[in-house]
Amino acid sequence: MLPPLAHAAIAFGAAMVAGAMNSVAGGGSLVTFPTLVWLGLPSVTANATNTVAIWPGSLGSVWGYRRELRDTERRMYVLVGPSLLGGIVGAVLLRLTPTGVFDRLVPLLILFATCLFMVQEPVQRLFLRATPEHLGVRWLAFGILFQFLVGIYGGYFGAGIGILMLAALAIMGHDDIHQMNGFKNLLATFVNGIAAVYFIWMGMASWPDVAVMTIGAIIGGVGGAGMARRIGRAAVRRIVIAIGFAMTAALMLRV
Numbered sequence: 001m002l003p004p005l006a007h008a009a010i011a012f013g014a015a016m017v018a019g020a021m022n023s024v025a026g027g028g029s030l031v032t033f034p035t036l037v038w039l040g041l042p043s044v045t046a047n048a049t050n051t052v053a054i055w056p057g058s059l060g061s062v063w064g065y066r067r068e069l070r071d072t073e074r075r076m077y078v079l080v081g082p083s084l085l086g087g088i089v090g091a092v093l094l095r096l097t098p099t100g101v102f103d104r105l106v107p108l109l110i111l112f113a114t115c116l117f118m119v120q121e122p123v124q125r126l127f128l129r130a131t132p133e134h135l136g137v138r139w140l141a142f143g144i145l146f147q148f149l150v151g152i153y154g155g156y157f158g159a160g161i162g163i164l165m166l167a168a169l170a171i172m173g174h175d176d177i178h179q180m181n182g183f184k185n186l187l188a189t190f191v192n193g194i195a196a197v198y199f200i201w202m203g204m205a206s207w208p209d210v211a212v213m214t215i216g217a218i219i220g221g222v223g224g225a226g227m228a229r230r231i232g233r234a235a236v237r238r239i240v241i242a243i244g245f246a247m248t249a250a251l252m253l254r255v
Contacts, residue, residue: 002040018054
């Protein structure tokens, strides 16, 4: 076990890196969650702590897309409901999952999230070339059901939900990738926010880690974004993917 100061420094550093990554390319949870597990937190506690600590920084992403969100059709906001419902269902499922079972699921969840992150940009380019369809009642009903399922996954684990929501929005007829990104960030804020409230209420988060990681994520999102942009979006994505696969392998060996 590491000394408390070293533990806090590593958690702070991981959150700062994640904040910078989220502001440029996303995928920050693929750094922070495995780091918490490596630091010795039980996997369920690590997942809850990560959700609570990183959520405040996600509000900045929504603010950054405020112009695009103003042009979003009002009926699309019906998806907020299933986001909240799915998020709380996923959070409850996490609490009910035995730590031993979740330990075995974690490498698969990280691998799944890493693969989603890998295909995010090719899928976005495909969406931009696709011919948009009109948003009808049938597709809206599909979107509500799909968003509920995404919310469950988001409340349970969370990493990679963005690409799932982008796919749903594209199928529903949206073709403005910036507006789609803004709206999926808004929905993710609701999913993770309700899950974070539940984790806090149930006492599932490690507050010393939440405190240092929240500060680190905010600093990383504000100050680290410039460095991440200098490195380049493609390089940041490659780093995230490499970390995801490395953490998957390490946790598989651990299990």
